[in-house]
Amino acid sequence: MSQELASGLAMTMSRLIRRLRAADTGARLSNPCASALAVIVVAGRVRPGDVARIEGVKPASITPVLKELTAKGLIVRILDENDKRASWLTPTAKGRRWFEDGHARAVRPLTIAIAALDARAQDGLRTALKLLQEIERSIQPGAPA
Numbered sequence: 001m002s003q004e005l006a007s008g009l010a011m012t013m014s015r016l017i018r019r020l021r022a023a024d025t026g027a028r029l030s031n032p033c034a035s036a037l038a039v040i041v042v043a044g045r046v047r048p049g050d051v052a053r054i055e056g057v058k059p060a061s062i063t064p065v066l067k068e069l070t071a072k073g074l075i076v077r078i079l080d081e082n083d084k085r086a087s088w089l090t091p092t093a094k095g096r097r098w099f100e101d102g103h104a105r106a107v108r109p110l111t112i113a114i115a116a117l118d119a120r121a122q123d124g125l126r127t128a129l130k131l132l133q134e135i136e137r138s139i140q141p142g143a144p145a
Helices: 002-023 031-043 047-057 061-073 093-115 118-139
Strands: 074-079 087-091
Touching: 031 047, 031 061, 031 087, 031 093, 031 118, 047 061, 061 074, 074 093, 087 093
Parallel strands: none
Antiparallel strands: 074 087
Protein backbone atom coordinates (compact mmCIF):
# COMPACT_ATOMS: atom_id res chain seq x y z
CA MET A 1 0.00 0.00 0.00
CA SER A 2 2.78 2.49 0.90
CA GLN A 3 4.59 1.79 -2.38
CA GLU A 4 1.38 2.35 -4.35
CA LEU A 5 0.63 5.59 -2.49
CA ALA A 6 4.20 6.84 -2.90
CA SER A 7 4.12 6.05 -6.62
CA GLY A 8 0.81 7.82 -7.10
CA LEU A 9 2.00 10.90 -5.20
CA ALA A 10 5.26 11.09 -7.14
CA MET A 11 3.51 10.74 -10.50
CA THR A 12 0.85 13.31 -9.64
CA MET A 13 3.38 15.84 -8.32
CA SER A 14 5.54 15.42 -11.44
CA ARG A 15 2.58 15.93 -13.76
CA LEU A 16 1.37 18.93 -11.76
CA ILE A 17 4.81 20.59 -11.94
CA ARG A 18 5.01 19.94 -15.70
CA ARG A 19 1.54 21.43 -16.23
CA LEU A 20 2.34 24.50 -14.13
CA ARG A 21 5.59 25.03 -16.07
CA ALA A 22 3.76 24.64 -19.38
CA ALA A 23 1.12 27.16 -18.29
CA ASP A 24 3.82 29.73 -17.44
CA THR A 25 4.28 31.27 -20.87
CA GLY A 26 6.21 34.21 -19.40
CA ALA A 27 9.22 32.10 -18.36
CA ARG A 28 12.39 33.14 -20.13
CA LEU A 29 14.92 30.93 -18.35
CA SER A 30 15.63 27.25 -18.86
CA ASN A 31 14.35 24.97 -16.12
CA PRO A 32 17.90 24.43 -14.70
CA CYS A 33 18.48 28.21 -14.55
CA ALA A 34 15.08 28.90 -13.00
CA SER A 35 15.61 26.17 -10.42
CA ALA A 36 19.13 27.36 -9.51
CA LEU A 37 17.89 30.94 -9.25
CA ALA A 38 15.15 29.80 -6.87
CA VAL A 39 17.75 28.08 -4.66
CA ILE A 40 19.88 31.23 -4.57
CA VAL A 41 16.96 33.59 -3.91
CA VAL A 42 15.56 31.42 -1.11
CA ALA A 43 19.02 30.97 0.46
CA GLY A 44 19.94 34.63 0.05
CA ARG A 45 23.64 33.73 0.09
CA VAL A 46 24.97 30.34 -0.93
CA ARG A 47 28.15 28.72 -2.23
CA PRO A 48 28.18 27.36 -5.81
CA GLY A 49 28.89 23.83 -4.56
CA ASP A 50 25.85 23.98 -2.31
CA VAL A 51 23.66 25.00 -5.26
CA ALA A 52 24.96 21.94 -7.15
CA ARG A 53 24.28 19.67 -4.16
CA ILE A 54 20.75 21.02 -3.66
CA GLU A 55 20.04 20.67 -7.38
CA GLY A 56 21.44 17.12 -7.36
CA VAL A 57 24.12 17.74 -9.99
CA LYS A 58 27.91 17.76 -10.10
CA PRO A 59 29.60 21.13 -9.50
CA ALA A 60 30.91 21.15 -13.09
CA SER A 61 27.33 20.84 -14.36
CA ILE A 62 26.12 23.88 -12.41
CA THR A 63 28.93 26.16 -13.66
CA PRO A 64 27.32 27.04 -17.03
CA VAL A 65 23.98 27.64 -15.30
CA LEU A 66 25.60 30.05 -12.84
CA LYS A 67 27.47 31.80 -15.67
CA GLU A 68 24.18 32.34 -17.52
CA LEU A 69 22.45 33.70 -14.41
CA THR A 70 25.41 36.05 -13.83
CA ALA A 71 25.45 37.18 -17.47
CA LYS A 72 21.72 37.99 -17.27
CA GLY A 73 22.32 40.06 -14.13
CA LEU A 74 20.21 37.80 -11.92
CA ILE A 75 22.96 36.81 -9.46
CA VAL A 76 26.37 38.09 -8.41
CA ARG A 77 29.40 36.15 -7.27
CA ILE A 78 31.23 37.62 -4.28
CA LEU A 79 34.66 36.43 -3.16
CA ASP A 80 34.82 35.04 0.36
CA GLU A 81 36.63 37.54 2.59
CA ASN A 82 38.42 34.77 4.50
CA ASP A 83 39.20 32.46 1.57
CA LYS A 84 39.83 34.18 -1.76
CA ARG A 85 39.53 30.81 -3.55
CA ALA A 86 35.89 30.50 -2.45
CA SER A 87 32.89 32.58 -3.39
CA TRP A 88 29.30 33.23 -2.46
CA LEU A 89 26.32 33.69 -4.76
CA THR A 90 23.62 36.23 -4.00
CA PRO A 91 20.59 37.29 -6.03
CA THR A 92 20.41 40.77 -7.48
CA ALA A 93 17.26 42.88 -7.17
CA LYS A 94 16.51 41.89 -10.77
CA GLY A 95 16.97 38.21 -9.85
CA ARG A 96 14.65 38.49 -6.86
CA ARG A 97 11.99 40.23 -9.01
CA TRP A 98 12.31 37.58 -11.73
CA PHE A 99 11.90 34.81 -9.15
CA GLU A 100 8.90 36.46 -7.46
CA ASP A 101 7.17 37.27 -10.75
CA GLY A 102 7.83 33.78 -12.09
CA HIS A 103 6.58 32.15 -8.91
CA ALA A 104 3.37 34.21 -9.02
CA ARG A 105 2.82 33.21 -12.68
CA ALA A 106 3.56 29.56 -11.93
CA VAL A 107 1.12 29.23 -9.04
CA ARG A 108 -1.71 31.25 -10.60
CA PRO A 109 -3.38 28.20 -12.27
CA LEU A 110 -3.05 26.25 -9.03
CA THR A 111 -4.53 29.14 -7.03
CA ILE A 112 -7.52 29.25 -9.38
CA ALA A 113 -8.02 25.47 -9.17
CA ILE A 114 -7.86 25.51 -5.36
CA ALA A 115 -10.28 28.44 -5.16
CA ALA A 116 -12.80 26.37 -7.13
CA LEU A 117 -12.80 23.69 -4.43
CA ASP A 118 -15.25 23.79 -1.55
CA ALA A 119 -14.06 24.67 1.97
CA ARG A 120 -13.88 21.02 3.07
CA ALA A 121 -11.64 20.08 0.15
CA GLN A 122 -9.42 23.11 0.79
CA ASP A 123 -9.07 22.06 4.44
CA GLY A 124 -8.12 18.58 3.25
CA LEU A 125 -5.44 20.09 1.04
CA ARG A 126 -4.06 22.12 3.96
CA THR A 127 -3.76 18.90 5.98
CA ALA A 128 -2.15 17.08 3.06
CA LEU A 129 0.29 19.97 2.56
CA LYS A 130 1.46 19.71 6.18
CA LEU A 131 2.01 15.98 5.75
CA LEU A 132 3.88 16.45 2.47
CA GLN A 133 6.10 19.09 4.08
CA GLU A 134 6.92 16.65 6.91
CA ILE A 135 7.76 13.95 4.37
CA GLU A 136 9.91 16.37 2.36
CA ARG A 137 11.89 17.33 5.48
CA SER A 138 12.38 13.68 6.42
CA ILE A 139 13.96 12.72 3.08
CA GLN A 140 17.65 13.56 2.99
CA PRO A 141 19.35 14.33 -0.34
CA GLY A 142 21.38 11.31 -1.42
CA ALA A 143 19.48 8.97 0.89
CA PRO A 144 19.45 5.37 -0.32
CA ALA A 145 16.53 4.52 -2.54
